[in-house]
Amino acid sequence: xxxxxxxxxxxxxxxxxxxxxxVEVTYEAVRRIAxxxxxxxKRLLKDICVVLGLDFQTVDNMRKAEQIxxxxxxxxxxxTNKNPELQPIEDLWDFLTLEDKEQIIHLVRYHAExxxxxxxxxxxxxxxxxSQRVRTKASxxxxxxxxxxxxxxxx
Numbered sequence: 001x002x003x004x005x006x007x008x009x010x011x012x013x014x015x016x017x018x019x020x021x022x023v024e025v026t027y028e029a030v031r032r033i034a035x036x037x038x039x040x041x042k043r044l045l046k047d048i049c050v051v052l053g054l055d056f057q058t059v060d061n062m063r064k065a066e067q068i069x070x071x072x073x074x075x076x077x078x079x080t081n082k083n084p085e086l087q088p089i090e091d092l093w094d095f096l097t098l099e100d101k102e103q104i105i106h107l108v109r110y111h112a113e114x115x116x117x118x119x120x121x122x123x124x125x126x127x128x129x130x131s132q133r134v135r136t137k138a139s140x141x142x143x144x145x146x147x148x149x150x151x152x153x154x155x
Contacts, residue, residue: 001062002036003095008052009034023047039063062094 020030032038049056
């Protein structure tokens with residue numbers, strides 16, 4: 001959450017001092033929030049979201065998730081039925097843009113399909129629906145080897 005807030009501050013050219021003044025708290029409080037050392041209260045987060053033009057519910061969910069992780073740590077993968085190898089990606093997923101996420105999905109799909117065509121993965125293991133692929137300008141620019149990734153994924 002702190003990274004999201006700080007990125008928006010940079011994008012809108014709002015300093016810590018200016019944000020503190022706009023939301024009527026001390027410079028030090030905003031510095032700790034933007035640095036990630038202290039989560040904001042719900043009321044303060046609402047005010048910050050208004051100033052930075054962020055969706056409060058999305059950022060509040062990030063705040064809640066961070067508070068749970070700080071208090072309890074991560075849940076064991078066995079309890080969540082999740083693949084533990086994907087945890088590093090899941091931890092950072094909210095910090096990516098939609099374009100970044102689409103590029104990563106295309107890259108993973110490419111490698112899975114490449115393994116499938118070599119007979120290393122059973123077809124039932126590959127969850128791919130070609131009809132639902134979204135091609136963005138960014139995915140057209142992304143290249144693997146000499147070919148754009150969307151051209152490789154369509155093979």
